[in-house]
Amino acid sequence: MCGICGFTHAQPEDAQVLKNMCDIMAHRGPDGEGAYLANGIALGHRRLSLIDLEGGYQPMVRKSNHHVSELISAGQALGTNKKPNDIPVVSQNGEYAIVFNGEIYNYRDLAAVLKAEGWVLKTTSDTEVLLTGYIAWGEKVLDRIRGMFAFAIWDEQKQILFCARDFFGIKPFYYTVQQEQFIFASEIKSILEHPAYERELNREALEQYLSFQFSALPETFFKGIYKLPPAHSMVVHPDGHIEMKQYWSPLFNEASEGCSLHEAAERVGEAMRESVHYHNVADVEVGSFMSSGIDSSYMAALLAQENPLVQTFTVGFSEYEGERDEISWAAELAEKLDVSNTNKHIAQDEYWKALPYVQWHMDEPSGDPSAVALFFVDQIASKKVKAVLSGEGADELFGGYKIYQAPMATDRLGKLPKPLLRASAALLRKLGIRGANFLERASETVAEWYYTNANGVSFTVEERERILKNPVKAPDPLEVVSPDYQEAQDHDFDEPTQMQYVDIRNWLVGDILLKTDKMAMAHSLESRVPFLDKEVFAAASVLPLDMRVTPEQTKVALRKVSLTAIPTDWAQKEKLGFPVPVAAWLREPANAQRVKTWFESPEAQLFFNKDELDRLLNEHLAGADRSRKIFIVWMFLMWYRMYFVERTSPYQAEETPTTYFPGNYLNNPNQSPTITTE
Structure with a gap:
């Protein structure tokens, strides 16, 4: 995991600008730094070294031929430069140059394919495999890789900058165009260091934030700075023109006919075991988070099968100390798995003091109280390991949220006339009888109530118009998510699957994965998410609905297969999340x-x-x-x-x-x- 940045229309005197952009992200890469400044292109990199500790420095530059002598690494370890205030810069022309943040987990497999095709690789790093894969296969390299990534490749032959972000949006990628100059970075604060950008608040983002609790629009809180969407690539031309396209979509497919729950669970288990194996590939120790729930418990148990000496990490809150909380559950499971567990109870005063640090690292305001819990669990993990496995994505892929059960409960009522349901709900509310919310939900489409009423913790459109002094009449939340709902409906997804799809495209990337990356990187720690692997999704996407969620149970198939690795109490435990008091x-x-x-x-x-x-x-x-x-x-x-x-x-x-x-x-x-x- 690293920090990347860069810009077009670069001049030799821009080396200091590039260094400033890198330095503000030093927390993302304390182990090394480097820069490429040639052909009007500036590429900067801060390195957190996990694979090929000696040879994986960036930016990496090479010619298009197969000769090993043409590979150049522009980076170096911190502390090795004779002039510590200078960033090591390569200005030698190369036909291709890359800066890359993330991990390509199947890079060893791809390296073997490249070598069989005649390519000679100088290092054992995934960066060289990714760059060489682009040279050999072009944009089709995206079809071959498994991993989390955000990268930019300067292609001198085509005179383009090719950029891409991973399938689910695990790694961030921000960009802006200022008078034909394209500027990008892993964090917004890096772009703010470039003199071409003048910061301006995007008021529309504030209105959506009040409803979603996170920055929900493609344009960030900083006017003119955008997020590259997950599973998208873009080609940047010298005049700043951008061609963007989606290269993959998390579509749920038709369920496998005649497949039993046992067979489906086995397929999920095989995909998860393989994913955890790939996510454990590193030249440093990889640990695991472990909470009280099924996701991290199952994941940690699989990692323990790979590495019996794995270290696990857990946090809870002092208010719950002595109760059956996250820490007590995790500590007991760690004992059963015979692995170590480091844990911490977060005191109230610690929580408040961490808030400004959390908001600074998030780049945009986050209204999610659990981000602070992540901040602390990342902190304690970073003192012992450089990478951890984390359980994000399991709920969205396997049907883990109880709200996915709601359409099943209202299905029969939904067949009644909508006006009748609304009138009945109004009467119950007037009489003070329970059930009004239930009838209202039945009278609305999933899209109408899922993101506007069901949440209940953030602001409705009417509430945000009352609380804001000068509302800009931004689109309501339904308009923001409606394109994703429409796509889900076009594929004839049932209502719970529509919810899963919209969550993957919005909540998962906008809140969950963003805080996962930013809080880990605040402590120079790499967070890896085995559930968000292409092959794991492939196994989840063909599960029939009743093997994902039923009126009685969530994550049906995942709970079934987890019984092969963890005790029943953990496999059947209801989701707790981070209960922040x-x-x-x-x-x-x-x-x-x-x-x-x-x-x-x-x-x-x-x-x-x-x-x-x-x-x-x-x-x-x-x-x-x-x-x-x-x-x-x-x-x-x-x-x-x-x-x-x-x-x-x-x-x-x-x-x-x-x-x-x-x-x-x-x-x-x-x-x-x-x-x-x-």
Whole structure:
């Protein structure tokens, strides 16, 4: 895992700009750095070394012929340069140059294919295999690789920059075009270091964030900076023109006819065992996260079969210490598997102090309280290993969310006339009888209630229009996800499968995988996700619905196969997630005052109606749970101050902690500087 960046229309004097872009991402790659600056192209790289520790430095440059002598590595280990303030730069022309973030797990298989075709490889790195694969097979290399990746390849022959992002969006890739100059990076903060970009807030992103709790649009919170979508590649021409295309889609296929649950589970198990084997490939130790649930428990058990000395890591919260929490479940399973487990109970004070660091590393505001838990589990893991396996993606692929069961419960009612259902729901609500929400859900399409009503923790369109001072009338959440729903319907997916597909295309990449990458990289740790492997998805995609989710059970086939590796109590356990006690914490007087101070800050006055903010906090203190809405607004305010007002990181502010949190500013809002929207 690494940090990459670069731009077109580069001049020799731009070496310092490239270095600045690399340095701001030093946490992504503390082991090495390098740059390519030639042909008007600048490519920068920060390295976290996990494969071919001596030979895998980047950028990597080579000619199109098969001769090994033509391969050049532009990078070097940190500390080896005689001028420590200089980034090692290769300016020698090469027909191809690459910067790459991620891992190609089947690179050894592909290396054998390339050698059989006559190619000579100088290193044992996956970077060289990826670059040589592009030279040999062109864009079709994407059809052959298994892994997580974001990369850019300068193709001198075609005079193009070829960029691509992995199948599910595990690795981030941001870009902007400024007066024909294409600029890209693994993190937005790197692009902000380029003088051609002038930061400007994208207000439409704020409105969607209030509804989704994450940045849900292709354009980020920074106007003009975009995310390359998952499973997309793009060709960048010298004039800044971009040709983008989708090279893969996570489509669920027709179920295998006559396949028993046992056979289906075996197929899933075979794919998972192979995936864990590939994800364990490294020249450093690979550990595993382990929570109380089936996903990480099964994954860790498979890794323990590969490596009996594997180290596992778990976090929980001090409020639950002594209870049957994440840590107690994980510690007991670790004992049964005979593997080590390092764990930590997160104290409330630690949680609050971590917030600005989390928001800085996320680049865009995150209203997900569990990101802080990831921050700490990554922290404790990074002290012992350089890479970990994590269980993200299992819920989306195998039907793990209980909300996927909802259409089954309302299926019969859904056949009744919609006006009748709505009128009945209104009557029940008026009479105070339970069941109104159930009838309302039955009267709506999956798309209507799944992303607008069912969540219940973020803001509806009406609520965000009330709370914002100057709403820009951004599209409602239904409009944002409707293209994905339409595609799912075009393929005749049933309603739970529609949900899975839309989650993969939105929630998974926009929230789950983003925090997985950013929180791990905050601690220079690589997070690998074996469930999000092409072959694992292939096994999941042909499961009949009743082998994914039924009215009684979620993840049916996955639970079945997990019994071959973990005890029944873990295989059948319901999903717990990261239970963050924010709701209770925010009712404590000191914490309520912290929030109130932020809600009275100049930033809040700029964007939000104070009466609505006060109402949110007062309702929460009176007993209603408004914690997620409070948290969503609070994190935006903290993020905005960091990126648009003070324009410093919390690490720079450690000497003067009044900048963020905690500190004197919380008690005296007048200390805040004058602010504007740009």
